[in-house]
Amino acid sequence: MKKLQSRTPSQSETIKTEVVCPNDTNPMGILQGGRLVEWMDIAAAVCAQTHAGKICVTASIDEVAFRHPAKIGDILIINARITRAFSSSMEVLVDAFAKKVTGTTKILISEAYFTFVALDDMGHPAPVIPVKPVTAQQKKDYEEAIIRKSVKAKRR
Ligand SMILES: CC(C)(COP(=O)(O)OP(=O)(O)OC[C@H]1O[C@@H](n2cnc3c(N)ncnc32)[C@H](O)[C@@H]1OP(=O)(O)O)[C@@H](O)C(=O)NCCC(=O)NCCS
Incomplete structure (x- = not known):
């Protein structure tokens, strides 16, 4: 069987x-x-682990923004999408939306970038397969992810 490349x-x-x-x-x-x-971390972890096919841990959470409050009874829709994979780490963009039970309008209440690291059986960082962006937005997020990674690395 042909090996999956990305x-x-x-x-x-x-x-x-x-x-x-x-x-x-x-x-x-x-x-x-x-x-x-x-909740955002759980959605992001499922996303990263689905991409990597490996156990992943949260390495960092960046640029967390709380834009609007959500209230008791609101329904939350939390969307996690991988932007790019590096050697053993992956960046996942998470957007959280709220909507009223009686309404259809979704409001963006929060967003953040999560970095996950895939682990091998010994708990050491393990290689992950690349991301292949398809849409214009995915390509933009992919290109910008390397900038965010290098800025973070410099800060560390
Ligand atoms: C994340 C962790 C596995 C990194 O281990 P490490 O030995 O420092 O790994 P390395 O320095 O070899 O770096 C491995 C990768 O992690 C990335 N990384 C390490 N620390 C990071 C941080 N604070 N933020 C973002 N990325 C980070 C590196 O950039 C590198 O990415 P790359 O391989 O894609 O280039 C380790 O720090 C750890 O176990 N942290 C605790 C994780 C945890 O308990 N999370 C909460 C529960 S899920």
Whole structure:
């Protein structure tokens, strides 16, 4: 059988849905940021692991933005899409949207870049297959990912 050389972002794109419950909110009924980031991390981990076909750990979470509050009862749609794979690490862009049960309008409430590292059986960084961007947006995200990686590496 021919070995798979690369995968498109669509092949690992992951959508996670949640409902905001009282336990997830502050006393004003607004979704807590930490709970939202936890859900985003799960969606991103599924995306990275689907791309890599390996166990992956979160190495960093960058540029987290909370743009609008979500309230008790809102439905959340969390979309995770890989932008680029490097040697053993991958960048995953996560967008979180909220919508009212009675409405159809989705509002972007948060976004962040997650970096995951694939591990081998010994828990060491392991190689991952490349991403093959297809759409214009995927190609743009792919090109910009290398810039974000080098800026981060310099900061470290
Ligand atoms: C992430 C981790 C595996 C990296 O291990 P390491 O021995 O430092 O790895 P290396 O220095 O060889 O780097 C391996 C890759 O990780 C990337 N990396 C390491 N630290 C990083 C960071 N803080 N942010 C982004 N990428 C990072 C490197 O750029 C490199 O990428 P590349 O192979 O694609 O070029 C290790 O730091 C770790 O286990 N951290 C804890 C992870 C964790 O517990 N997460 C929460 C639970 S899932």
